Amino acid sequence: xxxxxxxxxxxxxxxxxxxxxxxxxxxxxxxxxxxxxxxxxxxxxxxxxxxxxxxxxxxxxxxxxxxxxxxxxxxxxxxxxxxxxxxxxxxxxxxxxxxxxxxxxxxxxxxxxxxxxxxxxxxxxxxxxxxxxxxxxxxxxxxxxxxxxxxxxxxxxxxxxxxxxxxxxxxxxxxxxxxxxxxxxxxxxxxxxxxxxxxxxxxxxxxxxxxxxxxxxxxxxxxxxxxxxxxxxxxxxxxxxxxxxxxxxxxxxxxxxxxxxxxxxxxxxxxxxxxxxxxxxxx
Amino acid sequence: xxxxxxxxxxxxxxxxxxxxxxxxxxxxxxxxxxxxxxxxxxxxxxxxxxxxxxxxxxxxxxxxxxxxxxxxxxxxxxxxxxxxxxxxxxxxxxxxxxxxxxxxxxxxxxxxxxxxxxxxxxxxxxxxxxxxxxxxxxxxxxxxxxxxxxxxxxxxxxxxxxxxxxxxxxxxxxxxxxxxxxxxxxxxxxxxxxxxxxxxxxxxxxxxxxxxxxxxxxxxxxxxxxxxxxxxxxxxxxxxxxxxxxxxxxxxxxxxxxxxxxxxxxxxxxxxxxxxxxxxxxx
Numbered sequence: 001x002x003x004x005x006x007x008x009x010x011x012x013x014x015x016x017x018x019x020x021x022x023x024x025x026x027x028x029x030x031x032x033x034x035x036x037x038x039x040x041x042x043x044x045x046x047x048x049x050x051x052x053x054x055x056x057x058x059x060x061x062x063x064x065x066x067x068x069x070x071x072x073x074x075x076x077x078x079x080x081x082x083x084x085x086x087x088x089x090x091x092x093x094x095x096x097x098x099x100x101x102x103x104x105x106x107x108x109x110x111x112x113x114x115x116x117x118x119x120x121x122x123x124x125x126x127x128x129x130x131x132x133x134x135x136x137x138x139x140x141x142x143x144x145x146x147x148x149x150x151x152x153x154x155x156x157x158x159x160x161x162x163x164x165x166x167x168x169x170x171x172x173x174x175x176x177x178x179x180x181x182x183x184x185x186x187x188x189x190x191x192x193x194x195x196x197x198x199x200x201x202x203x204x205x206x207x208x209x210x211x212x213x214x215x216x217x218x219x220x221x222x223x224x225x226x227x228x229x230x231x232x233x234x235x236x237x238x239x240x241x242x243x244x245x246x247x248x249x250x251x252x253x254x255x256x257x258x259x260x261x262x263x264x265x266x267x268x269x270x271x272x273x274x275x276x277x278x279x280x281x282x283x
Numbered sequence: 284x285x286x287x288x289x290x291x292x293x294x295x296x297x298x299x300x301x302x303x304x305x306x307x308x309x310x311x312x313x314x315x316x317x318x319x320x321x322x323x324x325x326x327x328x329x330x331x332x333x334x335x336x337x338x339x340x341x342x343x344x345x346x347x348x349x350x351x352x353x354x355x356x357x358x359x360x361x362x363x364x365x366x367x368x369x370x371x372x373x374x375x376x377x378x379x380x381x382x383x384x385x386x387x388x389x390x391x392x393x394x395x396x397x398x399x400x401x402x403x404x405x406x407x408x409x410x411x412x413x414x415x416x417x418x419x420x421x422x423x424x425x426x427x428x429x430x431x432x433x434x435x436x437x438x439x440x441x442x443x444x445x446x447x448x449x450x451x452x453x454x455x456x457x458x459x460x461x462x463x464x465x466x467x468x469x470x471x472x473x474x475x476x477x478x479x480x481x482x483x484x485x486x487x488x489x490x491x492x493x494x495x496x497x498x499x500x501x502x503x504x505x506x507x508x509x510x511x512x513x514x515x516x517x518x519x520x521x522x523x524x525x526x527x528x529x530x531x532x533x534x535x536x537x538x539x540x541x542x543x544x545x546x547x548x549x550x551x552x553x554x555x556x557x558x559x560x561x562x563x564x565x566x
Contacts, residue, residue: 013296016388020304023307024307025430092313092392094435094436133417134416135431144306145307146308146377146428150306150338153378169452
């Protein structure tokens with residue numbers, strides 16, 4: 001079951017004149033809800049705020065968004081929360097109105113299960129043919145222009161494949177269609193530089209920070225397909241799956257298999273510890 | 284005044300779950316309406332059909348769209364018609380549903396004026412800093428991921444500047460934020476190759492065809508900024524302005540000025556002649 005708040009009012013409709021629909025002129029955030037708590041909400045609002053800055057949206061009203069999150073999510077609920085902001089309705093044409101009236105959508109899809117009961121999963125991934133274009137002005141933020149990922153996600157139907165890696169035009173590994181990617185080689189943790197393409201994930205930031213604190217050598221770098229193929233360990237992260245270990249990468253007639261640790265269980269544990277530290281033991 | 288048909292029903296609302304809003308997963312066409320006739324409708328439906336093929340949408344129902352255009356546009360009306368198709372509502376996630384239920388929006392904004400009374404205009408243009416990214420999978424089609432153009436259009440507020448030229452990442456001149464660009468040098472007509480970025484305009488196709496028929500040497504090529512700066516004549520085209528001559532290109536502290544013919548008045552005349560030939564003399 002899904003609930004919607006559009007500009008604070010219950011309902012799930014927007015105008016076809018909304019610039020989110022017309023041009024993808026907007027931003028979004030998606031996060032887990034555990035026991036009534038929207039996980040890492042503060043970090044998600046930080047990224048949303050940064051995106052508003054990049055797109056020259058007015059500053060977000062954090063208190064208002066937090067109130068609406070509390071309104072739509074009841075105590076003890078589990079599920080997925082999504083926040084969307086678009087530049088509202090305007091006259092025909094790309095020109096941004098002087099005083100845009102931002103459209104604010106908060107969506108909550110409840111589920112019966114807690115994600116905290118999920119053991120670290122080992123998944124198979126593939127390599128997508130669809131490349132991510134390079135656009136430094138939009139790199140890092142989570143905007144509403146997502147056709148490339150739609151095309152990439154349509155490349156496989158095998159339900160045993162959980163994710164598809166995407167390269168950019170120059171052949172760098174950027175990320176999965178919906179997750180960031182980390183490789184571990186001889187104890188060094190590497191993830192992709194996202195200055196030209198990709199989304200800077202909240203879990204990616206958390207891992208980089210926590211792994212560095214724990215003494216790992218963490219590198220944000222141009223990741224090549226060889227880096228991935230030759231890695232000891234590969235894992236993917238996002239705010240809904242948190243972290244999954246890659247068991248196998250398959251594409252064309254190539255297959256790479258990976259060990260199941262030691263870094264990914266440690267990092268998955270660190271994410272879960274952080275969630276428990278912030279929101280207490282499960283009730 | 285604007286009228287809307289959403290899936291054949293009057294109204295202007297769509298679901299926030301619509302993939303057009305969620306991901307920009309859709310296409311659009313915009314055209315002039317003169318005296319009740321949607322100009323070049325058949326060519327617009329051809330491009331829409333091509334876009335559906337690229338995005339793996341179901342084939343369009345041309346008869347249905349033509350009926351809805353006739354329903355929303357009355358005899359003798361003038362204005363702008365827009366057709367939008369999105370991949371409809373789906374579960375959360377980029378994965379395309381097996382049987383997407385396409386959202387079909389037809390919008391008509393009426394005006395009191397005929398465009399056919401408009402004399403060939405001479406306009407000033409600028410050069411945008413925002414670059415178009417290269418994405419061969421989406422190049423040519425008119426899709427709903429238009430943030431780059433929104434950013435580019437926000438670069439100038441001077442109302443005497445009509446359009447901004449956009450380069451791609453490699454510095455090729457691709458087009459304006461909302462128009463295609465042609466240069467004329469020593470009688471040769473050149474326009475940009477759009478295999479990596481840009482929208483293949485209906486007017487661009489028409490000019491290329493008609494100019495070739497009239498014996499001009501027409502080249503679709505990698506257009507450089509030097510080609511534009513050193514051109515004898517520059518003009519821009521789209522389905523709403525039809526064709527405008529560029530009088531002046533200004534950026535940073537550079538200015539290029541151009542002569543006012545002879546090619547652009549001939550081509551503007553050819554477009555007007557075609558419209559009159561298709562739809563008869565003005566009533």
